[in-house]
Amino acid sequence: MQGKNCPNYINCQLVHKEEVLPDKKKQGQYIRDYCLAGEEAWSQCKRYLTKKKLNFCPDFVLPDSPWSPDEILDIFEEREMNDFNEQ
Numbered sequence: 001m002q003g004k005n006c007p008n009y010i011n012c013q014l015v016h017k018e019e020v021l022p023d024k025k026k027q028g029q030y031i032r033d034y035c036l037a038g039e040e041a042w043s044q045c046k047r048y049l050t051k052k053k054l055n056f057c058p059d060f061v062l063p064d065s066p067w068s069p070d071e072i073l074d075i076f077e078e079r080e081m082n083d084f085n086e087q
């Protein structure tokens with residue numbers, strides 16, 4: 001099925017959790033340019049691609065983040081490790 005809206009829209013933290021992107025203007029742009037812009041757009045979203053590959057997407061990832069899902073996992077793990085070491 002070719003959906004116009006991203007299948008993750010209902011649960012995506014970028015859309016629903018203010019802390020992910022406090023800049024409302026930027027959030028609105030992403031939603032317009034990716035989430036609601038048709039499959040060609042949302043299927044390129046790094047949050048979409050990361051969730052598809054890893055089954056989750058860390059909050060720091062934005063639709064146009066430069067990293068691949070594997071790099072995102074590395075960054076996520078590194079941050080988790082740093083947080084753990086700081087405790």
Ligand code: SF4
Pocket residue numbers: 006007008009010012013014015030031034035036042045046047048063
């Ligand atoms: S396009 Fe990206 S940011 Fe938008 S709902 Fe889908 S996964 Fe989330």
